Amino acid sequence: MSLTHAEARERSALIAVQSYDVLFELDSGRTFRSRSEVTFACRQPGTSTFIELTNATAVTVTLNGERLPAQAYSDQRITLPALTAANTVVVEATLPYVNDGEGMHRFDDPADGATYICAFGGMDATQRIFACFNQPDLKATVHLAVRANTAWSVLANGAFESSASGLTTFSPTPPISPYLFTMCAGPWHSVRFEHAGISFGWHARASLGAQLDRDADELREVTTACFDHYTTIFDEPYAFGPYDQVMVPGLNWGAMESPGCITFRDELLFRGQATDAERGLRAEVIAHEMAHMWFGDLVTMRWWDDSWLSESFADYMGFQVSAAVTEFDAAWLRFSLGLKGFAYRADERRSTHPVAPDPGSVPDVDTAIGIFDSISYGKGNSALRQLVTWLGEDEFLAGVNAYLSQYRFGNASLDDLIDALDTASTRDVRGWAQSWLRTTGFDTLRVGRDGDVPVISREGDRQHRTRIAAYTIDNDRLREVSTESYEISQASLSLPQLAGLAVIPNSHDETFARVLLDPLSWGAVRQGLSTIEDKTVRAVVWSTAFDMVASSELTPTELLDLVAAHLPSESHASIVERVIDRLGGVLSSWIAPDALAQAHRQLASTFDSVLDRASDASILLAATRARVRSASTNDVGMLEDWLRSERTSHGVDVEADLRWRIVGRLAELGAIDEQRIGEEAQRDKSTQGEQGSARALAAQPTAEAKAVAWEALFGRSATDSNRTFEARAKGFWSAEHADLVAPYVGRYLDEAPSLATRSQGVAQQIGDAFPVHAATPETVKQVRTALAAEPPTVLRRIWEDRLDDLERSVRIRQVRR
Known part of the structure; x- marks a missing residue:
């Protein structure tokens, strides 16, 4: 049951929670034992309330020394009757480990077989870990004890208190909301340091210990610089004792x-x-x-x-x-x-x-x-x-x-x-x-002209304070003439001092408003985008270009032409990478399947130009990844050469991440088979290898591969963890295989609702597996029908968003110029 706002208000008016005493016994099997002792006050003695606990078995509940009957636990809630002014409830239960990130998440590392157990709260997941009054305005201290493998270290919200015979205890926390609780147990590799009188730590799986050691200096520098800044600008000191940061699997x-x-x-x-x-x-x-x-x-x-x-x-x-x-x-x-x-x-x-x-x-x-x-x-x-x-x-x-x-x-x-x-x-x-x-x-800030004079028309009624940049064309380059801040509080703003110039409102992105340029200004930036000296203005123009496609002011083809003209000359690595990232969405949603091959060819040529001109390591890596993604069957030999030599033709090392990108693309092109993918998985026995092979297997362009992947995703015996599910779904719904996966669109819409009832996290994962490439009028009708059948709340929200996105994509694909 989803807690309602009315229930939460009624409960917070009735009770005040003082403390939780929590004990976990982390078994080696599929379940763990949880004991929660909760003290709370009641403002109306004699009334009743409830405490949440989800998916529990072997539940015993004692309220103020009296054992409650078994039927007190029903529909994931425990009824607490006849409260007194001061109350103590003790709940003991057996709960399941999960692999979907909602509750007590258990992860077995394929790299070394080590086990990690992490309590992931958030929203209403903490009740999958221990009995609690699970709403944000019922704060309480938490005193935690964990009985676990003696070879493990345990981390939690509170400061370490003691450890003996496999029992680790922590000092009570300050008052916190239940959704903020966490606990992480396993053979962590740790890097600890002191700063400003506080103990800091970074922790990761043992198999990632080398990576943590490699990045430790950077992580420490970022952590301490941010901490010093916050404790300077905020009057309230940091209030929660030690500061541990844990790189966890499955969050x-x-x-x-x-x-x-x-x-x-x-x-x-x-x-x-x-x-x-x-x-x-x-x-x-x-x-x-x-x-x-x-x-x-x-x-x-x-x-x-x-x-x-x-x-x-x-x-x-x-x-x-x-x-x-x-x-x-x-x-x-x-x-x-x-x-x-x-x-x-x-x-x-x-x-x-x-x-x-x-x-x-x-x-x-x-x-x-x-x-x-x-x-x-x-x-x-x-x-x-x-x-x-x-x-x-x-x-x-x-x-x-x-x-x-x-x-x-x-x-x-x-x-x-x-x-x-x-x-x-x-x-x-x-x-x-x-x-x-x-x-x-x-709001929309639209550039118009009164003769040569730029006029910024505000469509909307919010007040904006933002900079407007003005440019002139000088030897095929855009030269900045001025950048000034303006208050835009009226329906229009005339700028006679900028007559004849190209102007870019919100040039430094200080407000939230769509920008639409007039033909003079757009023509100038289309010609000279990469020559704009200020990198922030270039980023704003790039973002505006993508927005123009979304609002049908620009076609995807025109956008790809802009990318071809200016991305090879872009010098800032983050701009190059973010443009490449945004292009992924363009390819999957806004370009029809029959135009994808041509789009890939054009982008491949563009990325080759980026690689030929680039000297920055980040640009080289980002462009190499993009070149892999745009590879066609004509590029199979090149990709195979990169795998064999473990180095690209532009000198980028083919490490694990890039290797799996290449393997996945070769699989999508039908250039390698299941045996080759299996050999790569044997070569890389890690989570990345596990997920990379799942994605590559699902990406193969055969009916047999798609059938096997579908069963792994949605079949009765499906056991994928959240991360593997995500990877496999990405491989399955290849936009280039639209005809091959078309029969599964309807099956997805039919079968997803029953699976989405397991938890919010599972519902989100299934919703995120939506076939965004299938932007056709027929799919729009199918989604509308599926929504009319009232799927679970979390899934319904995602599908409503995807329906809007599909309708937009259909419109964009139909635009011709």
Whole structure:
């Protein structure tokens, strides 16, 4: 059962939770034992409430010394009757390990056979680990003990207390919400250090120990630089004791902000070469999760409608702080070309919602999972960036610090934050919040002309403070004439001082608004994009080009021509990589199957040009990966040569990641068979090898391979972990095999709903396996029919988004010029 907002409000009005005493006995089989002793007060003695526990067997419940009958546990809840003013409930149960990232996740490392067990909370998953009052506004201390293999080390939210005879205990945490709980057990490889009087640690699987040691200096430098910055700008000190960061297998999120023990998906510990953008992303995630120690952990939303108080702030801080204090200073550039574009798309779907939605629109936890999306992250981040631009950083931080201090270890809402910001500023912050945070959609800044004079027309009613750049063409190059900040608060802004010039509104991406250029300005940037000196403006123009395709202002073919003209001359590695990443979506969704071969040929030529001109290692690696993805049957010999020599023709080493990309492409082209893929898997007995082989096997262009892959994905005996499922699904739904997989589109829509009832995580994984390439009117009809059958809430939200995306893709594919 999904907890409703009404139930949560009723329960928080009734009880106050003081503490959890939790014991885990981590068995070597398929289950573990969990004991949870919870003390809580009741404001209305004699009434009843419930505590959550999911998928448990052998359950015993004792309330205030009295054993409750077995029927007290029903529908994943335990009824607690006849409460007194002070209560203690003890729940003991057997619970299953999972491999889907929702609960107590067990992972057996194929590299060395070692076992790792990690408690992944978040939303309503903690009740799959121990009995708890699972809502964000019922905070309590947690005192944890874990009985496990004596050869293992155990990490958790609390500070290490003692370890003897396989029992490890931790000091009680400060008050935290149940969704923030974590525990990680296994033979971790650890790197520890002291900083600012606090114990820090980075931890990874033993088989990734060499990679952790290789990156330890960089990880330490990023961690300490971000920590020093936060403790300088925030009045409240870091509140959660030791600061451990664990690279874990199987986490469904990019990372999780569990206080004192932050977990990251261990793909962020790169096995081989990594690009600057990948390392920059890792720094951004580290800064993002650290921001949560204040936004989300120290002060927590009361209900999930205010999840933006956690995620939008952490996302903004992640980019802002990593750009300011680490070597990865191109964070905002990557944001402009990445997450922000997805936020625009999300804000045009039927599922759009305000950054801070009304509580009534988030009636239960299953619905809440849907607002952890590009609006809460990308758009919320952009709104806060505009707020800081509008207010000034000093006033912004003054309000934020007042908010953090007032609600320390408590819960808060949008109104509470706005009160603090409003007090710190002479601006109308409340009006700003109503306009930016309580409404949907985005404004458009359209360039027009009154004769030679540029006129910026604002379609919408939000106030914007942003820079406008002006250029002239000088010897086939764009030369900047001016870049100035403007307040755009009226329907139009005339710029007579820029007469005759090309102009780019929002040139430094400080606001959230679509930009549409007039023919003069677009013609200039189309001619001279790669000659614009300011890299941020180049990134904004590239992002605008992709947005123009999404809004049918530009065709995919015209976009590929722009890429061919300017990407080979692009000097900034992150721009090259982000453009390449965005092109993947263009190929899978916006180009019809019968045009894919030509698109691949054009891109292959473009990437060859990039490689011929590049000297930067990150550009070489990104372009090599892209060249592999665009390879045709004519390139099979080249790819085989790279595998044999373990080096590309441009001097890039073919390490594990690149090798699996090559193997996967050869499989997709039908150039290698199951035996060859198996040989590669034997060569690389790692998680990457396991997932790479699953993807390659599913990518083979034969009916037999697709049938086997389908059974592994959706059959009765399917056992794939979350990561392997994701890899296999990507291989299965090849856009180039549209005819081959066409019969499975209907089967997917028919069979997915019953599988999606297992958990939120499973529903998301199945939803993410949607065949986005199948952008046809027939598929649109099929999805509408599937939605009419009322699939589970989490899956329904994903399918509604995919329906909108399919309809957009059909429109884009039909545009001809």
